[in-house]
Amino acid sequence: MRAGEGTTKRFGARYGARLRKRVEELEKTQYATYQCSRCGRVAVRRVAVGIWQCRKCGHKFAGGAWAPTV
Numbered sequence: 239m240r241a242g243e244g245t246t247k248r249f250g251a252r253y254g255a256r257l258r259k260r261v262e263e264l265e266k267t268q269y270a271t272y273q274c275s276r277c278g279r280v281a282v283r284r285v286a287v288g289i290w291q292c293r294k295c296g297h298k299f300a301g302g303a304w305a306p307t308v
């Protein structure tokens with residue numbers, strides 16, 4: 239579980255403004271769309287942690303927690 243280990247580190251030791259800034263960046267990443275590797279259209283969105291799906295062709299694949307590729 240790649241996603242899990244990072245979370246412990248991020249939220250464990252230091253909790254403050256830096257973390258908040260980081261979360262904002264991650265949320266931006268989360269709502270962005272990415273190019274589909276199958277149909278090539280920019281329509282890939284995160285449907286769950288580590289799960290990505292293209293809204294045009296329905297292509298669903300596992301990727302990073304915050305972006306399709308790590």
Ligand SMILES: [Zn+2]
Pocket residue numbers: 274275276277278279281292293294295296297
């Ligand atoms: Zn597609």
